[in-house]
Amino acid sequence: MRPCPLCTDAARLFHRAERDYYRCPSCALVHVPPDQHLSTPDEKAVYDQHQNAVDDPGYxxxxxxxADPLMATVPPPAQLLDFGCGHGPALAAMFREAGYRTAVYDPFYYPDPAPxxxxxxxxxxxxxxxxLAEPAAELDGLWGCLRPGGWLGIMTKRQPPAEAFPTxxxxxxxTHVAFYAEATFHWLARRWGAQLYLPRSDVALLHRPAGAASP
Incomplete structure (x- = not known):
């Protein structure tokens, strides 16, 4: 067993292939243990190969x-932070073009921590x-960046059924080291006192009520 990097409960081995995958019984996160993560230079080398152009219509x-459900909920000129925007911050550009005030952060490409x-x-x-190698600290940090009444929009594929996980x-x-289930987002919502909406199979929206406390 290994400690879950999100809730610190004891995660159990769930699947073994080229890497090991541990699943947490409390928050349902599946994670790869830290000693099997890429080095920082190797991780960046993978990201450098991404072809996510700002003006790519498909992207x-x-x-x-x-973007669509967030824009439908919070009109411009609200302020937005695009966290982990990569070397082509297309999402920030989409919001900026729609009249939002935008900031970006990426540990490799836009590392200024001021935003x-x-x-x-x-x-x-x-x-x-x-x-995220340390999802508890990093997600709590993002939640802390929200003003009361704000929204956190997360896009990530959610875990398939156990029998489909190996393929x-x-x-x-x-570079993928943390894998989220629907139950994981419900756990986060309880932790933060958030309202959770799951409009798509790969989108989670968490609303911070005016009275919600910081973690």
Missing amino acids: RRFLARV LRERYELVTATEVVEH WHYLRDP
């Missing part, structure tokens, strides 16, 4: 899965949370 349609000290009506993390395409990316 923008993909990002619209999380993380501000507060926002909207925070997005698209195809990011599966890369799940998400496992083929060596």
Whole structure:
């Protein structure tokens, strides 16, 4: 058993292949143990190969899965933080073009931590949370960036049924180290006192009520 990096409960071995995958009985997160993560230079080398251009129509349609429900809920000129935006911050560009005030942060490409000290009506993390080695601290930090009444939009594939897990395409990316179930997002909502909405199979929206406390 290994401690879950999200809730610290004892996670049990769930699947073994090129890497080991441990599943937490409390929050349902599946994680790869830290000693099997890529080194920082090797991780960045994988990200450098991504072809996510800001003006790519297909990529923008993909990002619209999380952008559309957020824009329909919170109108401009609200402030947004695009966390883990990568070297082509297309989502931030989409919001900026729609009249939102946007900031970006990425540990490799936009590493200035100043935006993380501000507060926002909207925070997005698209195809990011599966890369987090320390999801408890990093997700709590994002929640702390929200103003009361704000929204956190997360895009990540949710775990398939157990029998399909060994062949799940998400496992083929060596930078993916944390895998979330629907139950994981319900656990986060309880932790934060958040209202949870799951409009798509790969989108989770968490609303911070005005009276919600910081974790």
